[in-house]
Amino acid sequence: MKIKIIIYFSFFITAALLLISAGKKNFIPTPIKFVVPKGFPSVATNIFLKNKLTEEGFELGKKMFYDARLSKDGEISCGSCHQQFASFSTYDHDLSHGVNNSFSNRNAPALINLAWMKEWHWDGGINHLEMQPLSPLSAANEMGEKLDTVILKLKADTAYVRMYKAAFGDATVTTERMLKAFAQFTGSLVSADSKYDKVKRGEATFILPEQKGYEIFKANCNGCHREPLFTDNSFRNNGIALNRFNDVGRQTITQDKKDSLKFKVPTLRNVALTLPYMHDGQINSLENVINHYTGLDTNFINLDPLLKKRINFTDKEKRQLVLFLYTLTDTSFTKNKRFAP
Amino acid sequence: MSKLFFLLLCMVAQSCCVAQKKQLSMPVVFQNICKGEKSILNINLVNAFEENYTITKFKYYVSNIKFVTDKKIKNAAGVYLIDASKKNIISIMVPSEKVSGISFLLGVDSILNCSGAQSGALDPLNDMFWTWNNGYIFFKVEGNSANSKADLHRIEHHIGGFKGNNKTMTEIYLPINSKVLLKRKKLVIQLDIDKYWNGINKLKIAEMPVIATPGKPAKYAANNFTGMFSIKNNKKIRIEN
Numbered sequence: 001m002k003i004k005i006i007i008y009f010s011f012f013i014t015a016a017l018l019l020i021s022a023g024k025k026n027f028i029p030t031p032i033k034f035v036v037p038k039g040f041p042s043v044a045t046n047i048f049l050k051n052k053l054t055e056e057g058f059e060l061g062k063k064m065f066y067d068a069r070l071s072k073d074g075e076i077s078c079g080s081c082h083q084q085f086a087s088f089s090t091y092d093h094d095l096s097h098g099v100n101n102s103f104s105n106r107n108a109p110a111l112i113n114l115a116w117m118k119e120w121h122w123d124g125g126i127n128h129l130e131m132q133p134l135s136p137l138s139a140a141n142e143m144g145e146k147l148d149t150v151i152l153k154l155k156a157d158t159a160y161v162r163m164y165k166a167a168f169g170d171a172t173v174t175t176e177r178m179l180k181a182f183a184q185f186t187g188s189l190v191s192a193d194s195k196y197d198k199v200k201r202g203e204a205t206f207i208l209p210e211q212k213g214y215e216i217f218k219a220n221c222n223g224c225h226r227e228p229l230f231t232d233n234s235f236r237n238n239g240i241a242l243n244r245f246n247d248v249g250r251q252t253i254t255q256d257k258k259d260s261l262k263f264k265v266p267t268l269r270n271v272a273l274t275l276p277y278m279h280d281g282q283i284n285s286l287e288n289v290i291n292h293y294t295g296l297d298t299n300f301i302n303l304d305p306l307l308k309k310r311i312n313f314t315d316k317e318k319r320q321l322v323l324f325l326y327t328l329t330d331t332s333f334t335k336n337k338r339f340a341p
Numbered sequence: 342m343s344k345l346f347f348l349l350l351c352m353v354a355q356s357c358c359v360a361q362k363k364q365l366s367m368p369v370v371f372q373n374i375c376k377g378e379k380s381i382l383n384i385n386l387v388n389a390f391e392e393n394y395t396i397t398k399f400k401y402y403v404s405n406i407k408f409v410t411d412k413k414i415k416n417a418a419g420v421y422l423i424d425a426s427k428k429n430i431i432s433i434m435v436p437s438e439k440v441s442g443i444s445f446l447l448g449v450d451s452i453l454n455c456s457g458a459q460s461g462a463l464d465p466l467n468d469m470f471w472t473w474n475n476g477y478i479f480f481k482v483e484g485n486s487a488n489s490k491a492d493l494h495r496i497e498h499h500i501g502g503f504k505g506n507n508k509t510m511t512e513i514y515l516p517i518n519s520k521v522l523l524k525r526k527k528l529v530i531q532l533d534i535d536k537y538w539n540g541i542n543k544l545k546i547a548e549m550p551v552i553a554t555p556g557k558p559a560k561y562a563a564n565n566f567t568g569m570f571s572i573k574n575n576k577k578i579r580i581e582n
Contacts, residue, residue, distance in 0.1 A: 047457065127475040130457035134465055134472040147466055175466050179458035253474050255507065255556035 027169040030055035034115070037192035039200055039228050044118045047129055047187055051180045056167035061185030063163065064178070066341040070150050071143035073099045078136065078143075079341065081108045085334050087270035088112070088189065094281025102141035105245045107281035110274045112267055112333070115187045117233050122263045122279040124235055125253050130183040151175060191269050191333035192228075199327070200228070206327065213324025216317055220293075223306045224265045230328065235262040236304040239296045243280050260302050272329045286322050294318075368527040369406070369443070371429040372573065373399060375534045382425050389539035392546045394486035394496060396534065399425035400469060401480040402462065404453075406431060406445035408522075409514065410438035420449055422462040422469065423532075435522070442517050443528070447566050448479035448510025454503040474554060476503050479510055480566070482537070489550035496546055500562050502555025509555065509563035515572050529573035540565030 032053045036042055051057075064070060068077040081096040081104070082088040088111035090096040095103040106122055120126035126135065136142040137150055154160045154173045165171040167181060198204035206214060217225075226232040235250040242248065242261065250259035263279045277283040283292060294311050296303070313321065333339075375381045381396050388394065404420040414436065423429045433443075453463065454476045463470075469478045480500040489496055502509045515530065522528065538544045542564050552558045 050457070121473075125474045127455040128457040131465075131470075131472075131475050134470070138472055151466070174460055175464050176458040176460045183457070254504075255554070 029057065029167060029169075032058060032188075034188070035190075037190065037197070039197070040113075040192060041116070041229075043115045044233075047115060047183055051130065051183055053184055053188070054167060056163065057181050057184040058188055060160075060163045060167045061181040061183070062339070062341070063160075064154075064182060065185050069153060070137065070145060071099050072145045075099060076143050078133070081136075081142070082111050084336075084339055085273070086110070087191070087273045087330075087334055089274040091273070092275060094276050096142075098139070098141040099144040102144075104139075104141055105247065106279050107276065109266055110270055111186060111189050112191045112269050113229055114189060116229055119233070119264070123249050123253050124264055129187055130179040132186070133179060133182045147175065151178065154178065189333075189339060191330045193332045194269065194330040195327040197228075197330070206324075209320045209323045210327050212317075213320035213322070214327075216313070216321045217324050220311055221268075224304070225268045230268040230271075231265045234265055235259065236265055236306075237261045237300075237302045238263075238307060239292070239300045239303050240278050240282070241300075243282065245280070247280065249279065258302070262302075268325060269328050270330055270334070272326050273334065286325055287318065290318050290321055365435045366432045367435050367522075367525075369431045369433050370527055370529045371403065371423045371431070372529050372531045373423070373425045373534065374531050380425075381534050386534070388535060388546070390543070390545050390547075392486055392488040392538075394484055394488070394546055396425070396482060396484040396496075398481060398483040399534070400467075401447060402449050402469065402477060403431070404446045404449050406433060406443070408433065408436055408440045408517075409442045409444050410436050410440055412436070412438055420453065420462045422467055430527075440517055440519050440522050442515055443530070443572070444512065444514045446510055447513055448501070448503070449477050450510065451503040451508075453477070471499075471501065471554075476501055476555065480563070482534075486546045486550070488545075488547040490547065491550040495550060497551045497553060498549075498562060499553050500559045502559050504555070507555040507560065509559055509566075511563055511566040513567055513570050515570060516575075517572060518575050521572075521575060531571050531573050532569045533571070534569070536569045537562075537565050540568040 032055055034046070034048045034053050064078075066077050066079040068075055068080065071077065076097070076099050081090050083091055085091065090108040094107055095105065096108045098104055109122070114120065114129055117129075120129060120132050121135070126132045134147065137145055138147060151173055154164075160173065161171045164173050164177060168177050195204055195206075199206055224232060224234070224236055224238075237260070240261065240263070248260050250262035251257065253259075271286065275284060275286075277286075277289050283289050290313065293307070294313055296307060296311070298308050298310055372379070373381050375386050378384070378386070381399060383395060383397060386394055386396065401423050402420060403423055405417050406419070406421070407414050407417040417433075419431075421429070421431050449463070453459070463477070465472070469481060470476070471478060478499045478501045480498070482496060482498040484496045485494045486496055487494055491497070500509055517528075538546070542561050544562055544565065549558060549562070552562060
């Protein structure tokens with residue numbers, strides 16, 4: 001009798017185990033292949049090796065990106081400050097609006113080709129793309145919400161619970177999963193289809209002033225705004241003086257005086273759409289950015305060595321340089337429905 | 342049928358044996374004390390500089406914890422968040438060789454500081470992660486003291502930093518009387534918060550009420566980490582607990 005019970009019991013256990021594993025097998029999210037555009041370097045560290053990029057994860061990340069309910073007052077989403085038509089910067093705002101009528105104290109940068117970076121934010125304070133959302137979610141002048149409350153809000157929403165299940169196999173909402181899903185969306189924001197790219201691929205040609213502008217760019221700007229990403233992702237001092245927030249940039253992170261007023265070299269892709277410019281949005285047009293460089297005080301403390309040599313452009317050259325910068329605009333990116341809410 | 346059952350029985354027996362061959366493990370308790378006092382949260386404490394203070398929050402990371410023998414032992418997985426408001430017991434394998442001490446890292450290594458989203462002890466929900474200057478806070482003391490000139494007489498020491506000159510994670514090694522280990526059912530590691538303020542470096546609350554970023558002050562404070570720890574009753578072999 002006892003033996004029979006034992007045998008039945010073991011059959012029961014085996015069956016249960018089989019059922020569980022079968023359930024797991026049913027969970028097959030749709031993989032997405034992360035494609036490095038032609039001519040681009042390989043990504044710095046492939047965040048999608050450990051964080052498998054899937055359709056379901058991407059969609060979840062996108063939904064959260066556009067969801068203002070995650071903020072403290074329900075008014076501000078990532079997308080409020082990162083607008084797609086402005087290449088995910090805040091269009092025509094030096095600073096962006098946060099919750100309770102607050103303002104960010106830096107200019108919202110474009111979100112492009114983030115997967116090629118090693119450090120994020122103007123001062124490089126973020127060391128992994130997955131960790132980035134923790135900063136805006138909790139900062140009092142951005143979304144102002146406590147992390148545990150964000151998680152509770154997600155858990156309370158059946159639509160999210162379904163999406164977490166679809167993306168991760170079960171409905172548990174965790175910080176880790178939330179951050180991974182955010183990164184699947186932000187890391188997928190790849191822009192590589194500007195006129196410049198088409199010229200490089202042999203699908204278009206520059207008109208003469210653009211070509212001249214390109215030559216000027218290569219001679220004066222490419223040392224920091226390096227092709228094809230138009231940034232070398234380093235931290236440099238390009239002669240922007242200390243602002244009213246006493247923002248010393250990279251020095252805040254390293255506590256090293258040598259890093260005073262160094263900021264991350266921003267990409268110039270889509271730069272025509274990301275005005276105003278610099279870490280606090282103090283320059284309002286590309287023409288004035290160029291005037292900043294030609295009018296630089298070459299004795300500015302801690303100025304980057306690459307800018308110690310005076311830059312002189314004629315008005316014509318300035319116009320040519322601007323025309324070249326316009327060729328970096330990628331409207332297939334700013335209009336891409338996949339990235340829209 | 343009975344043959345089949347016999348086979349099953351053999352398999353079960355075998356797996357039991359395998360399980361029994363496993364190394365023994367020992368509970369290691371992290372106890373946070375202040376001089377003789379066994380609890381440190383929300384009570385009046387006095388440091389060597391006659392500064393009265395109260396601690397409301399006390400947490401720190403312990404990782405790569407293992408017994409040390411003559412043999413080289415590979416790094417131990419597992420990161421633990423010790424929290425003075427909880428019981429902190431970690432189970433550690435006791436090697437078969439003669440044990441000379443126990444070692445652990447106060448903090449977490451640099452790789453874990455930049456590995457992206459993680460769960461468990463390293464979940465940012467534990468409020469031990471700097472969101473604006475990414476990296477884990479290795480050691481956190483919060484409280485208040487009349488001697489603090491900070492807002493609301495706050496004490497806020499968030500000690501961390503994993504890069505270059507700002508590194509504060511600290512390898513702690515505590516020698517163990519090997520006889521003690523054989524007699525004990527558990528090993529108690531004590532952290533004396535009094536020695537945090539008054540160690541190799543002198544941390545007066547009046548002078549340093551707030552340390553909130555990696556950098557020189559954090560390094561200065563972290564130099565006192567090693568001196569805080571000791572093994573309870575390391576000499577007395579017979580006493581349990």
